[in-house]
Amino acid sequence: MFEKRVMVFGCGNTLRGDDGLGPAVVNMLEEQGGLPDDVGLLDIGTSIRQVLLDMLLMDPKPGRIIVVDAVTEPSRNAGEFWEIDVDMMTPKKIKDFSLHQFPSVNLLKDIKEQTGTDVHILVVQTGYIPEEITDQLTPEVAAALPKVAARVRELCLLP
Numbered sequence: 001m002f003e004k005r006v007m008v009f010g011c012g013n014t015l016r017g018d019d020g021l022g023p024a025v026v027n028m029l030e031e032q033g034g035l036p037d038d039v040g041l042l043d044i045g046t047s048i049r050q051v052l053l054d055m056l057l058m059d060p061k062p063g064r065i066i067v068v069d070a071v072t073e074p075s076r077n078a079g080e081f082w083e084i085d086v087d088m089m090t091p092k093k094i095k096d097f098s099l100h101q102f103p104s105v106n107l108l109k110d111i112k113e114q115t116g117t118d119v120h121i122l123v124v125q126t127g128y129i130p131e132e133i134t135d136q137l138t139p140e141v142a143a144a145l146p147k148v149a150a151r152v153r154e155l156c157l158l159p
Contacts, residue, residue: 002040002054002055002058002060002061002062003060003062004038004039004040004062005036005038005039005062005063005064006038006039006040006062006063006064006065006066006155006156007039007040007042007055007062007064007065007066008026008029008039008040008041008042008066008068008152008156009022009042009044009048009051009065009066009067009068010022010023010024010025010026010027010041010042010043010044010068010069011023011044011045011046011048011067011068011069012045012046012069012070013045013046014043014045014135015133015134015135016129016130016133016134017126017127017128017129017130017134017135017136017137017138018070018078018124018126018127018128018129018137018138018141019070019126019129020070020135020137021068021069021070021124021126021137021141021144021145021148022043022044022067022068022069022070023043023045024137024142024145025068025145025148025149025152026041026042026043026068027043028145028146028149029041029149029152029153032149032153034153035153035156035157036156036157039156040062048067048069049107052107052108052111053107055107055111056107056110056111056114061111061115061117062117063117063118064117064118064119064120064155064156064158065108065111065117065118065119065120066120066121066122066152066155066156067108067119067120067121067122068122068123068148068152069121069122069123069124070123070124070125070126070141071123071124071125071126072125072126072129073125076125077125077140078125078126078127078128078138078140078141079124079125079127079138079139079140079141079143079144080124080125080144081122081123081124081125081144081147081148081151082122082123083120083121083122083123083151084121084122084123085121086105086108086109086112086119086121087109087112089105089121108121120155122148122151122152124141124144124148125141126138126141127139127140127141
């Protein structure tokens, strides 16, 4: 699987509302089709750290990694979409593990530095993460899906 030129990782728990954004983007791209055969789409749920550790230890590695996730930033509006530069992120300690704090930044940086892999992190501000189980995205986050999928598609088609 990691021998693909581009790997797209949709992160999040599909049973926790807006946290399921990453898998929803992967699902949308699969349904739309039309991506080259050298692009891998993977709903990795909440196991980004394990997947990246496996990738760090395996060869070959993809030329580009695209991570799609939902985040909670107090200064952002629900449904707001932006890209995060992995080089500008402060690595979190492993003991501070939380999917939304990107503890895997260390692994992403290691992969980028050791292999030259192009790393992109695309995120959307959550509207609401429920305490109860639900697979429904808030309207704001659902409205961001096409924009995020379009940006992922654009990144997948770059040489």
